[in-house]
Amino acid sequence: MSDNIIEIRNVTKTYGAKDAVKNASLNIKRGEFVTLLGPSGCGKTTTLRMIAGFEMPTSGQIIFDGEDITDTPPHLRRVNTVFQKYALFPHLSVFNNIAFGLKMKLIPNGTKVNRKGEEVQLFRKYTKAEIKAKVDAALKMVDLEDYGHRGVSSLSGGQQQRVAIARAIVNEPEVLLLDEPLGALDLKMRKDMQLELMDMHKRLGITFVYVTHDQEEALTMSDKIVVMRDGVIQQIATPETVYDEPANAFVADFIGESNILSGVMLEDFKVEFADTVFECVDKGFKKNEPIDVIIRPEDLKIKKPSDPKTILTATVLSSVFKGDHYQVTLMAGENELIAHDTSTYEKGSTVGLYIKPFDLHIMHKSRIINEIDTEMAGEGLVWISDGKFECNCDFEAGAPVKVKVDFDDVIITDDEEDGVIGATVVSSIYKGSYYQCIVRTDDYYDFFVDTDDDWLKGDRVGINIAPEKIIVERREVSENDAPEEAPVPDQTAEATENDDAEVKG
Amino acid sequence: MTAAAIAVSKPKRKFKLTKRVFSYPYVLFMLLFVVIPLVMILVNAFLDSDNTLTLDNFADFFTDKSSLIILANSLLVGVITTAICLIIGYPLSYILSKMPSGRVLVLFYVLPMWVNFLIRTLATKAIFIAIDVPLGMGTVIFGMVYNYLPFMILPLHTTLSSIDRSYIEAAQDLGADSSTVFLKTVLPLSVSGIISGITMVFIPTISTFAISQLLSNGKIFLFGDSIQMKFEQGLYGVGSIMSLVMLAFVLVSNFIINRAGRKSGLSVGRSLW
Amino acid sequence: MVKVKGLFEKAYLFVILAILYAPILLIIVYSFSNSSNFRFDEGFTFEAYISIFNSEKSPALWDAVGNTFLIAAVSSVIATVVGSFAAIGIFAMGRKARRVLENVNQFPIINSEIVMAVSLMIFFVTFAFPEGYLRLIIAHIAFCTPYVVLSVLPKLESMDPNVYEAALDLGANPFKALVKVLFPMITPGIVSGFVLAFTLSMDDFIITQINKGASTGINTLSTYIYSDARVQGLEPFWYAIFSIIFVVILALVLTLNLVRINRRKQQEKEGAI
Structure with missing residues (x-):
């Protein structure tokens, strides 16, 4: 048998037309501390709730200790949950809250031989004394020995949190699920509890599955981080790898600070961005393939312009003290860069920049042009989502076509009414000299848009495209051609068909 | 992906389903004793005494002068009562909402509502007779106001006291004098309370029976x-x-209340006799 | 200036309060006069109170009191059980079904009582329901249950949905989770729903009057007051009864509300700490 305690196999969860989790697969090893990390609405809580049994996957399987538990109701699963807002029973004392699970439990109590001569397993409930002993031990574990008789509403947030943890671990679950358990605590308390939880994980030796949107928390506590976005798993790796080798621009942007720039891979080990050619350690890209380059601020070394190592020069825009370093904002050509340095630099001064080849993280672009399979709506008119766009093309109405629009040819308008169609801003990532936004139309097509402005996630906007910027090609209709969307190679671009389906995430 | 979703669509959570069943007895009960009786009113409106279909009832009602006069009278009494309740009740609720102990004090104004309206009406009638006030339109309107004033005060107080003080302070800070503050902030913010107060007084006033009979002999x-x-x-x-x-009046007024963004305790008000 | 205004406001509050309570106080004072004309001809006496027990109307009166409590008890218990389960069921429903049911539930509350009364009467007559208690109890359940649903639903809404899930998570099956966690948590709503249903039923006049049926002779307190006092005015013993009702109800409602306000204040204080 494998050493995986939980295997999630191709799990999809759909609410109405939206996918909260899309084709997620994940193995969790016995005793591991696994963190599901992502912004709210990314599907992490839904995934956890499917493991707990509160949600049933729309498709896919969940395997627990080699056994398919996809259809097992929550009260029969050997996992326990620590909820976000504790979910303590307000009508019960601390003691009875913790004893609740024990009182429900039946434990093996010898066997007997029935009339047919078969051996039958007998069960009994825990005795009062056993329950008391276990509850007292759990209370001791969370440092609340004298609080058993108290009502839960009289406790502070941190104490309630401890009761919630004690209530879960007293049942000796094989897996403890924690849904943003520290979200409601203040910063200092959170730091303390992080350490305590890590300690508890070590002492109990059981598997922890932890959900958070706090990347620092995830990096500190986990053995393994699962980064999610829009219901799709982006990367599964150790904290170090997630930080140093993010799988894509989203992960890089979400974990820690980073400079993300558009560039071109000239050939193996040679990349060009910010009008400069850099050495790098990556290979295997196509010649002149457009790529994203990710540079962590601490990897951007500031030198004197005359220093021999200097690769490109930049102007200092600002330098702000951040406690243990200065955050220096620089302008190199058209690109804004952020560097962390131990010393400060005068605003307006010119500095040299150096990046080790090893510190340049190069990533395939998830998409290089917006491509939509659609139909002509009439002479010089093409359907995109539920709007008719003017275009310079005279195919007949109804003709199947492929429409291509460059990222910077899509115009976003502040007022939804000003656009031909309406859409919702899904994300906005700064790429040095512009923002790359993803805006989702009402029929779930994601437009990639390069703009000068930072658009607020969740805002409704309008979309306009100039007629001459719409490239229309006639499309061969094959049988398995999906009418709405062309297949896009990279998985990040697949992140299309769900929005904020998950409310609690 | 859609194909997969349909193919493997799993049964929903079982306990959810059983919980929903809990409401079925009530749904059945409501259907039998609330919905069907109302439908029967509708049906009866088109039947004559021999249970044959007819439109005569409509003709009878809308040509019968005395019925129409009663309707007009009721509307008049309703309007006057509602107006008086609003005139008395609004300043009262406003004053109470400004007082720190308003939440407790308002209780004393709605308390009489808990005593059966017949008892209160008969008590006032006895007093009118004792002090030789002739029973008529005046006493009927007094009785109505006496009975329904709490219905005006309750929603008004709820809305007025829930107005965030900082709006008023902001208006003062921006240089508004007290009457401007009232007209430009308090009054507009209490519109929903006014509207639910009006309907909560108007509808019972025109539909109640016994009060006007008793107070006008x-x-x-x-x-x-x-x-x-x-x-x-x-x-x-x-x-x-x-x-x-009557039903039409009820539905129209309810529609208006809903439109005005009902926030206050309609249920509380109507629950009191 | 401000002081004068404050004084004026206080005077206004006091005058309205005085008018609201004057009839009640007068009735209480003159209940000790054993007269119907607001004069102490016989001096201070308990005669009126004694006659509650030994006048020729006493049997009918006590019969009405008994009916009032019987009908209120039976219908409010049924309404509470049906309504509480209904609320859980409605809460578990999808958005659309839930909105439909909430609107149906709202209807008896917004509807004019007279329309509800006559619609039930038509229904009972058409389907030949036996006159008497059965009709009255069904009618009372019909108008009380929506209030129970309305007092339980908010408790369910304000409940952290994770709490029920936590019970399942800890190994309770859905039935145990319901009994051990869900019910205890919504008990305050169920209790206040019951109290509301009981008082509403006790207090009802219009629906009872129209549905009690002429031949049965069943009276509740309010219909008995109406039939007895409509014609010949209030006999002295009514003053005594009214006084008792005033004092009991006002004291009850006042303490209940003050306790509630106090508890809320205390919670706020605890919350602040």
Whole structure:
């Protein structure tokens, strides 16, 4: 048998037309501390709730200790949950809250031989004394020995949190699920509890599955981080790898600070961005393939312009003290860069920049042009989502076509009414000299848009495209051609068909 | 992906399903004893005494002068009562909402509502007789106001006291004098309370029966009395038409309340007799 | 200036309060006069109170009191059980079904009582329901249950949905989770729903009057007051009864509300700490 305690196999969860989790697969090893990390609405809580049994996957399987538990109701699963807002029973004392699970439990109590001569397993409930002993031990574990008789509403947030943890671990679950358990605590308390939880994980030796949107928390506590976005798993790796080798621009942007720039891979080990050619350690890209380059601020070394190592020069825009370093904002050509340095630099001064080849993280672009399979709506008119766009093309109405629009040819308008169609801003990532936004139309097509402005996630906007910027090609209709969307190679671009389906995430 | 979703669509959570079943007895009960009776009113409106279809009931009601006069009278009494309740109740609620102990004090104004309205009406009637006030329109309106004033105060107080003080302070800070503050912030913010207060007084006033009879010695009949009379006389057809008219008033006023963004405790107000 | 205004406001509050309570106080004072004309001809006496027990109307009166409590008890218990389960069921429903049911539930509350009364009467007559308690109890359940649903639903809404899930998570099956966690948590709503249903039923006049049926002779307190006092005015013993009702109800409602306000204040204080 494998050493995986939980295997999630191709799990999809759909609410109405939206996918909260899309084709997620994940193995969790016995005793591991696994963190599901992502912004709210990314599907992490839904995934956890499917493991707990509160949600049933729309498709896919969940395997627990080699056994398919996809259809097992929550009260029969050997996992326990620590909820976000504790979910303590307000009508019960601390003691009875913790004893609740024990009182429900039946434990093996010898066997007997029935009339047919078969051996039958007998069960009994825990005795009062056993329950008391276990509850007292759990209370001791969370440092609340004298609080058993108290009502839960009289406790502070941190104490309630401890009761919630004690209530879960007293049942000796094989897996403890924690849904943003520290979200409601203040910063200092959170730091303390992080350490305590890590300690508890070590002492109990059981598997922890932890959900958070706090990347620092995830990096500190986990053995393994699962980064999610829009219901799709982006990367599964150790904290170090997630930080140093993010799988894509989203992960890089979400974990820690980073400079993300558009560039071109000239050939193996040679990349060009910010009008400069850099050495790098990556290979295997196509010649002149457009790529994203990710540079962590601490990897951007500031030198004197005359220093021999200097690769490109930049102007200092600002330098702000951040406690243990200065955050220096620089302008190199058209690109804004952020560097962390131990010393400060005068605003307006010119500095040299150096990046080790090893510190340049190069990533395939998830998409290089917006491509939509659609139909002509009439002479010089093409359907995109539920709007008719003017275009310079005279195919007949109804003709199947492929429409291509460059990222910077899509115009976003502040007022939804000003656009031909309406859409919702899904994300906005700064790429040095512009923002790359993803805006989702009402029929779930994601437009990639390069703009000068930072658009607020969740805002409704309008979309306009100039007629001459719409490239229309006639499309061969094959049988398995999906009418709405062309297949896009990279998985990040697949992140299309769900929005904020998950409310609690 | 859609194909997969359909193919593997799993049964929903079982306990959810069983919980939903809990409401079925109630749904059945409501269907039987609330929805069907109302439908029967509708049906009866089109039946004559031999249970044959007819439109005569409509003709009877809308050409019968006395019925129409009663309706007009009821509306008049309703409007006057509502206006007086608003004039008395608004300043009262406003003053109470400004007082720190308002939440407790308002209780004393709505307390009489818990005593059966017949008892209070008979008590006032006894007093009117004792001090030789002639029973008539004046006493009927007094009785109505006396009975329904709490229905005005309750929603008004709820909305007025829930207005965030900082709006008022902001208006003062921006240089508004006290009357401007009132007109430009308090009044507009309490519109929903005013509207629910108005409907909560108006509808019971025109539909109640007994109050006007008792306080006018049977001289003044309002719409509620009239509906009851018709049914007592076995005139189900006309009675049903009149009930439908009443129902129309109820639905329109409820629609208005909903539109105005009902926030305050409608249920609290109507629950009190 | 400000002081004068404050004084004026206080005077206004006091005058309205005085008018609201004057009839009540007068009735209480003159209940000790054993007269109907607001004069102490016989001096201070408990005669009126004694006659509650030994006048020729006493049997009918006590019969009405008994009916009032019987009907209120039976219908409010049924309404509470049906309504609480209904609320859980409605809460578990999808958005659309839930909105439909909430609107149906709202209807008896917004509807004019007279329309509800006559619609039930038509229904009972058409389907030949036996006159008497059965009709009255069904009618009372019909108008009380929506209030129970309305007092339980908010408790369910304010409940952290994770709490029920936590019970399942800890190994309770859905039935145990319901009994051990869900019910205890919504108990305050169920209790206040019951109290509301009981008082509403006790207090009802219009629906009872129209549905009690002429031949049965069943009276509740309010219909008995109406039939007895409508014609010949209030006999002295009514003053005594009214006084008792005033004092009991006002004291009850006042303490209940003050306790509630106090508890809320205390919670706020605890919350602040």
